[in-house]
Amino acid sequence: MNTELIDAAWDRVQGHVRRTPLLNHPALDAIAGRRLLVKAECLQLTGSFKARGAWAAVSALPAGTTGVIAYSSGNHAQGVARAAAAHGLPAVIIMPADAPIAKIEGTRALGGEVVLYNRETEDRDAIGTEIAAARGLALIKPYDDPQVIAGQASVGIEIADELGDIAAEVVVPCGGGGLTAGIALALAQRAPHMRVRPAEPEGFDDTARSLAKGVITRNARLGGSICDAIVTPQPGDLTFPILQAHCLSGLTVTEDQVLQTMALALRHMKIVIEPGGAVALAAALFQPQAFGSDTVVAVASGGNVDPGLLARAIDLM
Incomplete structure (x- = not known):
């Protein structure tokens, strides 16, 4: 990908997404053993970073596009629904039936038509291809675009x-x-002294294993993690070469560490982070030995969490 594409997308998203803050708290610095900054994308419009990529993609569609289709566990869904509505386009969103209710309802509230599927037994790509062909819709992929x-x-x-x-x-x-690759490309262009580390939940660490092996490696399971937002079969064909070129080794965290991180973020920073959005901060907090820098930035990528799961984290406070 060339820098012109990134610069053009940056120009298009201005005024349509929120510039999110870098937050810091001494208590979290103490746990991490270094300066720890949190990029609070959980405060982004639609509750996650996905608003950025969705706006960039929808705003780049050719004239005459009659509608869009996307598949997502919920964050990309809401980003695409919002961007499509703003551009006067209908949006069909294919979502797993076990997606958090808050994300399903949020997508519908933003004008998206939700089609549910079983992620363990049904192929979302096949469902999307059939609907797109029947209705003449443009596909907005969640990351490999x-x-x-x-x-x-x-x-x-x-x-x-x-x-x-x-x-x-x-x-x-x-x-x-998609987020990891985008950040890595931007930093390679503008801040090459910063390096990117992917973070994933235990059992769904396809990126870490792929980077270690040098080839794309799939997860054995396709569901069953509280970190629904980042449960994918494998790295993307477009994203993986970018990760190989620009990222350090991947990090993996447990679900218990994720829940503890959600509680710590709420207690000290007063922000709500969903499980998938908390894995980077969890890695910074619970694996301090993995880092060699005095400053670590953890991206809190989303905050769309069901009340019941948030309550589990609050019980740890």
């Missing part, structure tokens, strides 16, 4: 703009790799 990756790069641009010449490791929750 150049415009989506370019939109997610805006997170990295904001980090680079704010931190300047500070050397840091930037930890990113990683599913298919």
Whole structure:
């Protein structure tokens, strides 16, 4: 991907997404053993970074596009539904039936038509291809799309703009790799002294294993994690070469560490982070030995969590 694509996406998202803050708290610094900054994308419009890539992709569609279709566990769904509505386009969103109710309802509230499927037994790609062909809809992929990756790069641009010449490791929750790849490309362009680390939940660490082996490696399971937002079969065909070129080794955290991190973020920073969005911060907090920099930036990629799961985290406070 060239820098012109990223720069153009950056221009298009201005005024349509929120510039999110870098938060810090001494209590979390003490646990991490270093300066720890949290890029609070949980405060983004629609509750996650996906608003960025969705806007970049929808705003780049050719004239005459009659509607869009996307598949998502909920965050990409809401981003696409919002961007499509703003551009006067209908949006069909294919979502797993076990997606958090808050994400399903949020997608419908933003104008998306939700089609549910069983992620263990049904192929979302096949469902999407059939509906797209029947209705003449443009597919907005959740991560393996150049415009989506370019939109997610805006997170990295904001980090680079704010931190300047500070050397840091930037930890990113990683599913298919769109956010991780976008941030890595932006930092390679604007802050090459910063390096990116993908973070994933235990049992769904396809990116970490793929980076270690040098080839794309699939997960054995397709569901069953509280970190639904970043449960994908494998890294993307577009994203993986970018991760190989620009990222350090991946990190893996447990579900208990994720829940504890959600509680710590709520207690000290007063922000709600969903499980998939908390894995990077969990890695920074519970694996301090994995980092060599005095400053670590953890991206909190989303905050769309069901009340029951949030209550489990609150019980740990």
